[in-house]
Amino acid sequence: MKRISVLGPGTFSEESAHHFLGAVPHQLIPCKLIADVFQAVVSGRADLGVIPIENTLEGSVSQHLDWLVHEVDLPIQAEWVYPITMNLIGRAGPLEGIREVLSHPVALGQCREFLRARLPRAEVIPVGSTSEGARQVRERASETGLAAIGSAASAALYGLDILAGHIEDHPDNATRFVLVGPEPLVLSRPGRSKTSLLVTLPADFPGALHQVLSVFARKQVNLVRIESRPTRKRLGNYFFFIDVDSPLSAQPMPEALAELDSLGCSVRVLGSYLSHGV
Incomplete structure (x- = not known):
């Protein structure tokens, strides 16, 4: 198990x-x-x-x-x-009486329009998870005007009511x-092969990132995501997260990685795995 x-x-x-x-x-x-x-x-x-x-x-x-x-x-x-599917959860009562809304920052961000339109005076309190917000609402039972944003499961777990459902800003x-983890998980369900890379450029100069992207373009390797994050070494120095629509072992991926190495790029493989849809 x-x-x-x-x-x-x-x-x-x-x-x-x-x-x-x-x-x-x-x-x-x-x-x-x-x-x-x-x-x-x-x-x-x-x-x-x-x-x-x-x-x-x-x-x-x-x-x-x-x-x-x-x-x-x-x-x-x-x-x-x-x-x-996001829900506003708490103790039954009018929404106008809610003065604090607790949830994970990402969950709060997914419900900005609802909060702006329906709870414009409520203070938004970020916590470690959606469930932690629900737990705090339950633990602060003597206080009024508290609500959390989270799943229907967290409402049931902590004995709270769903005050409003489907409050996310977009239906999709x-x-x-x-x-x-260190070991793969064997699954019988189908999926799409994918590889995640962390690429560090050898130097910051005009066309440096273009060189990296051109390697994949010449090899006809499809990039499905690219994102920069700071290296924490100095201001303006970045890693690039790149998701590739290919397993690591399949050609021309080894050739592409070898060419990146010849350019002086540092490449760390974050994983080669199966990607599953909804």
Whole structure:
């Protein structure tokens, strides 16, 4: 049985993990913070960790990407996309009385329009996860005017009411999750081969990034995502996250990586894995 660390309990990470793993024997290990999810895998308390890394509305979750690069060396073993339905949860009562809304910053960002239109006077309080927001609302039972944004599962877990459903700003809201850990997870479900790379340029000069992209273009390798993040070494120095629509072992990927090496680029493979849709 695989031990899987997730933000939780009562989070979208937990919900999506159960959906994705399906019949695979697994035990979920709930963690309060994303750092705890990573550390559970590093310490051996968990075999794999579930990390949300990108959302339809908010884009990449920068803190989680930075953990993959700077704090741990855990390869990506799989990824999947899971639809997200946000709910305003709390104790039954008029919305006009809500003075604080607690949730994860990414969840809050997905519901900006609802908060602006329906709760313009409420203070927005970021917490470590959507479930943590719901937990705090329950624990502060003596206080009035508190609500959280999260899943229906977190409302049920903490004995709260759904005050408003489907409050996300866009109906096609979805989050991309990755499974990280030292060993692959064997799944019977089909998926698309994908490779994630971290590329560092040898120097900052006009056309440096163009050289890198041209290598993939000449080899006819499709790039499905590219994003820059600071290296933390000096201002203006960046890594480039590149997702490639190809397995690492299939030609012409080895040739492309060899050519990047000849250009003086540093290339770290973050994972070569199967990508699964909704």
